[in-house]
Amino acid sequence: MTDELSRPLGRKRRTHPGRWLGLPWGRIFAALLVLAGLGIGAWIVLVDDPQGGRPVADAPVSLEPDPNPVAEQVASDPAPVTISPVVTNGPSIITLGETSPSPDLAGAPASDLGQDLFEMTENGPLPRVSSSGLKPYEAYARPSISPQAAGGRKLIAVVISGLGLSDPTTREAISALPGTVTLAFAPYGSNLDALADMARADGHEIMLEVPLEPFDYPQNDPGPHTLLVEQPTRDNLEKLYWLLTRMTGYTGVINHMGARFTASAVDFSPVMEELGLRGLAYLDDGSSNRSVAPQLARQNDVPFARVDRFVDTNPSQTSILAELDNLKTTADERGNAIGILSALPVSIRTLADWADALDQEQYLLVPVSALSGMETTQ
Secondary structure (H helix, E strand, C coil), rough: CCHHCCCCCCCCCCCCCCECCEEHHHHHHHHHHHHEEEHHHHHHCCCCCCCCCCCCCCCCCCCCCCCCCCHHHHHHHCCCCCCCCCCCCCCCCECCCECCCHHHHHCCHHHHHHHHHHECCCCCEEECCCEEECHHHHHHCCCCCCCCHHCCCEEEEEEEEEECCCCHHHHHHHCCCCCCCCCEEECCCCCCHHHHHHHHHHHEEEEEEEEECCCCCCCCCCCCCCCCCCCCCHHHHHHHCCCCCCCCCCCCEEEEEEEHHHHHHHHHHHHHHHHHHCCCCCCCCCCCCCHHHHHHHCCCCCEEECCCCCCCCCHHHHHHHHHHHHHHHHHHHHHHEEEECCCCHHHHHHHHHHHHHCCCEEEEEECCHCCCCCCCCC
């Protein structure tokens, strides 16, 4: 009765929103959430189970790769690449130092000759002497008749330079010229390996042109990676390595220009030494009488020869034929001669016709390697 009298007029007594059946359910629920969070935190801290109860399977992992028995055998006992020479019934083979070029190697694509004759670099295959001592010069030389077996006939070697820059002209030279004509490739062609293999398959001996500094450089520029005088030796050798990787299967190099460079023993000597270490020959194009190449070649055991005559300085058929006759005269006087022509269509066609008409009873066309190491200068 007292409660009834103290209640305000016109109002009913309401139950507190947080209470039901007289209990503070909101606070109870909040307390339960806090307790659950504390329980989870205690579980993480006290129980070492980073997988959170997920199924786990242990698998042993080894950082050491399984050994490859073939690789281990090659690494522990490398077997040198050996190539058996083929016995032929043809003329005797020209002697090159203490060894003779193998007939089966002379015409084989360079990619088929075994990788022991070159080392792979970031720029490509770099020639080297094989583990058995076989030199690229010996392996890739075209077999030829020896001077002793020539029966008094004069030996003439002819080189076509500047090949590889024009694909049609290079293919014409390969197919139109006899295999005894040596082909020299410029290092800037885009299809050198394929053309070089084609030339070798057709029986040609091949060489690589190396650009060297002339006296009027840079007005007269032989091209990229030209070896220069008064440069650090390492710089020139790096350029040489790049040039030597342009193709494979060649017996040696021939200078492209380079009157100033070949006259500097200080700059030229490390290059010739490198050629000797890698078993390559050097052919001097004969354009400079100041070249120290003969002396450096002898010092480094580099097979050496020198061109006697530029045949197509005047690129006309009549003039070329006259110079080829002069080349025969040089061979008459000394017993051998070397001529060089550029890769011009008129030069290739004229040389092909002249070679077909050459008197085989008096003269023999031979690759440059047949005359390397012989005295070819006046």
